[in-house]
Every structure is written in structure tokens, then in C-alpha cells.
Amino acid sequence: xxxxxxxxxxxxxxxxxxxxxxxxxxxxxxxxxxxxxxxxxxxxxxxxxxxxxxxxxxxxxxxxxxxxxxxxxxxxxxxxxxxxxxxxxxxxxxxxxxxxxxxxxxxxxxxxxxxxxxxxxxxxxxxxxxxxxxxxxxxxxxxxxxxxxxxxxxxxxxxxxxxxxxxxxxxxxxxxxxxxxxxxxxxxxxxxxxxxxxxxxxxxxxxxxxxxxxxxxxxxxxxxxxxxxxxxxxxxxxxxxxxxxxxxxxxxxxxxxxxxxxxxxxxxxxxxxxxxxxxxxxxxxxxxxxxxxxxxxxxxxxxxxxxxxxxxxxxxxxxxxxxxxxxxxxxxxxxxxxxxxxxxxxxxxxxxxxxxxxxxxxxxxxxxxxxxxxxxxxxxxxxxxxxxxxxxxxxxxxxxxxxxxxxxxxxxxxxxxxxxxxx
Numbered sequence: 039x040x041x042x043x044x045x046x047x048x049x050x051x052x053x054x055x056x057x058x059x060x061x062x063x064x065x066x067x068x069x070x071x072x073x074x075x076x077x078x079x080x081x082x083x084x085x086x087x088x089x090x091x092x093x094x095x096x097x098x099x100x101x102x103x104x105x106x107x108x109x110x111x112x113x114x115x116x117x118x119x120x121x122x123x124x125x126x127x128x129x130x131x132x133x134x135x136x137x138x139x140x141x142x143x144x145x146x147x148x149x150x151x152x153x154x155x156x157x158x159x160x161x162x163x164x165x166x167x168x169x170x171x172x173x174x175x176x177x178x179x180x181x182x183x184x185x186x187x188x189x190x191x192x193x194x195x196x197x198x199x200x201x202x203x204x205x206x207x208x209x210x211x212x213x214x215x216x217x218x219x220x221x222x223x224x225x226x227x228x229x230x231x232x233x234x235x236x237x238x239x240x241x242x243x244x245x246x247x248x249x250x251x252x253x254x255x256x257x258x259x260x261x262x263x264x265x266x267x268x269x270x271x272x273x274x275x276x277x278x279x280x281x282x283x284x285x286x287x288x289x290x291x292x293x294x295x296x297x298x299x300x301x302x303x304x305x306x307x308x309x310x311x312x313x314x315x316x317x318x319x320x321x322x323x324x325x326x327x328x329x330x331x332x333x334x335x336x337x338x339x340x341x342x343x344x345x346x347x348x349x350x351x352x353x354x355x356x357x358x359x360x361x362x363x364x365x366x367x368x369x370x371x372x373x374x375x376x377x378x379x380x381x382x383x384x385x386x387x388x389x390x391x392x393x394x395x396x397x398x399x400x401x402x403x404x405x406x407x408x409x410x411x412x413x414x415x416x417x418x419x420x421x422x423x424x425x426x427x428x429x430x431x432x433x434x435x436x437x438x439x440x441x442x443x444x445x446x447x448x449x450x451x452x453x454x455x456x457x458x459x460x461x
Contacts, residue, residue, distance in 0.1 A: 039095065039096070039097060039132070039176055039375060040079070040094075040095060040096040040101060040102050040103065040132075041093075041094070041095045041102075041131065041132050041135045041136070041176060041180070042092075042093075042094050042095075042102050042103050042105065042108075042129060042130070042131050042132075042135055043091060043092070043093050043094075043129065043130040043131075043134075043135035043138050043139060044091065044092045044094070044105045044108040044109070044127055044128070044129045045084075045089055045090060045091030045092065045127065045128055045129075046059055046089065046090050046091075046123070046126055046127055046128075047088060047089035047090075047091070047128075047147075048088040048089065048149050050126050050128070051126050055122070055123075055126075056087070056088070056089075056090065058116055058118060059085075059090045059112065059116060059118075059123075060085050060087075060090060061083060061085040061090070063166070065115075066083050066085060066163075066166060066170075067166070067170050069083060069115060070082075070083060070167055070170045070172040071170065071172070072111075072115075073092070073094065073111070073172065074171075074172050076111070077094065077103060077107075078096070079094045079095060079096050079103065080094065080095040080096065080097075080172060080173055080174040080175075080176055080177045081093070081094050081095075081167065081172045081173075081177075082163055082164055082167040082172070082173065082177055082181065083163060083167070084142070084159065084160060084163040085163070086156070086159050088148070088149050089142075090112070091142070092108050092112075093135065093139060093177060093180070094108070095174065095176035095177050095180070096176070097174060097175050097176050102131045102132070105127060105129035106124060108127075109123050109124045109127045110124075133368060133372055136180065136183075136368050136371050136372065137364060137365070137368045139160075139180065139181075139184050140183070140184055140187045140188075140364045140367055140368060141361075141364055142156065142160060142184075143156065143157050143160040143184040143185065143187060143188040144157070144187055144188045144191040144192075144197075144360060144363075144364060145157065145188075145191075145197070145198070146191070146197075146357065146360055146361065146364065150350070151197065151350065151353050151354065151357065152197040152198040152199070152353045152356075153198075154198060157185070157188040157189075157192075160181070160184060160185075160188070161181075161185060164177070164181040164184075176375070179371070179374070179375065180371065183367060183370075183371045186367070187363065187364060187367045190363050190367070191360045191363055191364070194359070194363060195356040195359045195360045195363070196352070196353070196355070196356045197353050197356040197357065197360050198353075199349075199352070199353065205232065205235040205236035205238070205239050206239050207342045207345040207346050207349070208236050208239065208240075208286075208316045208318065208337070208342055209236075209239040209240060209242075209243070210345065211314065211316065211335075211337050211341075211342070211345070212240070212243070212284055212314050212316070213243075215312055215314050215335055216283070216284075216312075216314070219243040219244055219245045219246075220244060220245075220246055221246050222243075222245045222246055222247075222283040222284060223245065223246060223247040223248075223249065223281050223282050223283050223284070224237075224240055224245045224247070224248045224249070224267075224282065224283070224284045224285075224286065225248075225249045225250075225251070225270075225278050225279065225281070225282035225284070225285045225286070226248065226249065226250045226251070226261065226265075226267070226286045226287075226288075227251055227252075227275070227285065227286065227287040227288070227289060227295065227323065228252060228287060228288040228289035228290070228319065228323070229250075229252050229254075229257040229258070229260070229261045229288070230288040230289070230290065230319075232288055232318055233286060233287075233288030233318065234261065234264075236286055236288070236316065236318065237261075237265055237286060238265075240284065240286065241265055241266075245283075245284070247267075247268070248262070248265055248266065248267030248268070249262075249267060249268055249270050249278050249281070249282065250262040250265070250267045250268070250269050250270065251269070251270040251271070251272055251274070251275055251278055252272065252289075253272050253289075255269070255271065255272075258270065258271075258272075275295075275296075276300065276303070276304040277304075279296070279301065279304040279305065280304050280305060280308050281308075282313065283311065283312075283313060283314070284313070284314050284315075284316070285313065285314070285315040285316065286316045286318070287315065287316070287317045287318070287319055287323040287324060288318050288319050288323075289319050289323050290319070291319070291321070291323060292321060293321065294321070294322060294323060294324060294325050295323040295324070296323060296324045296325065296328070297325050298325045298327045298328055301324070301325070301328050301334075305334075312332070312333050312334065312335060313333065313334045313335070314335050314337070315328065315329075315334065315335070315336045315337070316337055316342075317336060317337065317338045317339070318338070318339045318342065319339075320339055322338055322339075324336055326338070387430065387433065388430060391426050391429065391430065392426070395422050395423070395426050398422070399418070399419060399422050402418070403415065403418075
């Protein structure tokens with residue numbers, strides 16, 4: 039089996055260059071066809087914002103492709119200088135390529151360890167290559183295994199637990215205060231990109247009402263239209279604050295928009311439950327003294343970042359068990375592939391020895407006809423069968439050991455030639 043992974047990732051390739059190396063769907067399809075035609079190999083291309091990787095394989099070829107050729111192919115494809123790409127590429131061959139794909143699919147090699155998106159990206163890359171006809175027996179088996187490994191890592195370790203984006207961490211804070219949201223009103227102040235990402239997470243809680251206000255009425259209407267909310271005039275901000283249970287603020291104001299006095303006045307007429315304020319603006323929109331830890335819980339961007347950092351720290355505790363799963367599945371894949379590769383030769387060798395054993399035994403029994411009891415016959419037949427099994431044990435065990443040690447099937451070829459075996 040020839041199997042190689044060649045790639046460029048966030049670990050050593052700048053974002054500006056990764057952007058130039060990226061493939062869209064149309065160009066991936068064309069590149070897969072060209073790889074198959076040029077190198078006669080199976081191919082899958084994984085292209086994400088953090089990596090571009092080629093997985094290439096041949097079922098019956100022990101000689102690996104030169105990674106430099108793939109670097110030159112990519113440079114040619116994107117019209118870039120090969121000298122710019124070749125020093126940055128990394129490569130993994132055979133068992134190393136297996137382990138690398140399993141780590142990638144399980145998000146152990148991600149910018150954010152435990153991210154959920156990469157398993158789906160790997161799956162889609164494989165399925166697209168399948169549709170393009172560039173996947174054969176090696177990559178089909180390999181990527182099926184990779185999906186299973188990713189599933190085991192997610193279900194058997196805590197490496198994917200917790201939120202690691204500021205916007206999703208904000209929702210975790212909200213969930214700590216409220217246990218239901220069907221009667222809650224969300225107020226969005228401002229219309230920054232971070233605010234829209236956070237609002238997307240808040241919408242999943244299905245609040246009763248979303249209010250949006252902005253100094254620009256047009257932006258307020260646009261954001262409200264995108265989230266099924268209602269635009270509120272900037273002049274009615276105090277009234278909106280009074281009605282809100284959850285406030286998301288993300289303006290670009292150079293100084294606080296809501297002072298302690300203004301907030302207390304706006305909320306004076308409201309009784310009842312607590313209020314959660316997510317102030318993710320820099321500089322802050324709300325006076326920090328508004329937080330009282332009782333009726334009003336105010337969280338700023340630093341609070342959310344601390345939660346993110348703690349989540350990442352907790353995930354790393356699960357790294358060793360996840361790596362152990364990857365190593366176990368890597369061994370299983372190599373053993374399984376070796377069995378598939380060796381099975382026809384082992385079966386043919388067994389058939390050959392079985393036929394020879396029967397022929398010799400038949401001649402012997404013919405010569406000793408009438409001189410042996412049934413017990414003698416059974417004993418002789420058993421001895422011949424035991425000799426055959428002992429003879430087979432050595433080659434079969436050696437083939438398994440060669441595969442385990444990452445050999446290139448030299449023993450398999452030797453057996454074919456020594457015993458004149460045909461596939």
C-alpha cells in the first residue's frame with residue numbers, strides 16, 4: 039500500500055498564503071481528476087481555513103509519491119512559486135498518514151482543540167472525492183475509519199465539551215441565570231460583527247421577543263430583519279432597557295453608553311426577575327458598577343475570554359485519552375488493511391499446501407493399503423495436517439509482523455515468487 043498525506047496548515051503557513059492555496063468546490067473537482075490522471079492514485083483534498091491537505095494512495099504500490107511533486111503540483115495549480123511552498127510543506131507516509139488523518143478528524147490537530155466543525159469538513163471532503171471518482175479501496179477504508187475515530191473521541195472523552203468562542207460562551211452565561219426563554223425579551227444594542235454572531239447563538243434559545251436598536255436606523259432595521267426581531271429607535275433605548283431580560287451590547291462608542299444612573303432610572307419601574315447584560319463592546323458600553331450579582335449580572339469581554347481560556351484548559355486534560363484512541367484505531371486500521379492485502383496470498387498458499395498434502399497422503403495410503411488400521415490412518419493424517427499448519431504459521435506470522443512494523447510487503451512478494459502463487 040502506498041499512502042501519503044502532504045499539507046500546509048496554520049502551524050507553519052501564514053494565513054495570507056493559506057488563502058491563496060485554498061480550493062473552492064469547482065477547483066477541487068478539477069484538481070482531483072488531474073491528480074488521478076497524472077499520478078494514477080486515489081486522492082482526497084481537504085481544504086479549510088486552517089489547512090490544505092492532499093491524501094493520496096495506491097492499493098498495490100509500496101513506493102510512496104515524492105511530496106515535492108505534490109508541492110510542485112499545488113504551486114502550478116495556483117500559479118505560485120514552488121520555492122515559496124516547498125519549504126513549508128509537511129508529509130506523512132503510510133502509518134504516519136493514517137495517524138495524522140485520525141488526529142485531524144478528531145480535532146486534535148486543530149487551532150482550537152476539540153472544535154466540532156473539522157469532522158464534518160473531513161467527511162464532506164471524502165464524500166466529494168467519492169462523487170468525483172477519485173476514491174478507491176484504500177482511502178474509502180481510511181476515511182470510514184477516520185469518521186469512527188472522531189466519533190469515539192467525541193463520545194469517550196471530554197475534549198469537545200464547553201464553548202470556546204466568545205459568542206457561545208456568552209450563551210453559557212445566560213443559561214446560568216435562566217432555565218427557560220420562551221417568555222424572555224432580548225435587546226441588542228449596536229450591530230457589530232461579534233454582536234451578530236452572539237445574537238445567532240441567542241436566537242437558538244428561542245426567546246419570545248428580540249429588540250434591536252442602533253444609532254443608524256437603517257442598521258437597526260437590517261439586523262432586526264435578519265433575526266426576526268423588531269427595530270427600536272435609538273431615542274427609545276431607556277424604554278427598551280426597561281423591557282429587556284437579556285441585553286447584548288456591541289456598539290463602537292468611545293465611552294459608556296449606559297451609566298449607572300441611567301440604568302437605575304430605566305429599570306426603576308420594572309419589578310420581577312434578573313437581567314443579564316452581555317457587554318462585549320470595547321470600550322465597554324455599560325458602567326461596570328451596574329453589576330450587583332443579584333438582580334443584574336453584567337459580563338464583559340474579559341469575563342467571556344476567561345471562560346474560553348478555562349474551557350480550553352479543561353479540554354487539554356482529555357488530550358492523552360484521545361491520543362490513545364487514535365493510536366489504538368491506527369493499529370486496527372493497519373492490521374485490517376494488512377489482512378485484506380495478505381488474505382488472497384495466504385488463501386492461495388493454503389490451497390497449494392492442502393492440495394500437495396492430499397496428493398502425498400493419497401500416494402502413501404495407496405502403498406500401505408491393507409497394512410494400517412483406522413487408528414493408524416487417522417494418526418498419519420493428523421501428523422501431516424499438523425506439519426502443514428506448522429509450516430504455514432511461520433509465513434503468516436511474518437506477514438503480520440511486517441505489516442505491524444510498517445514494512446513494504448517484501449515478504450508478500452517473496453512468497454508469491456517462491457511458491458509460484460497467482461493472485
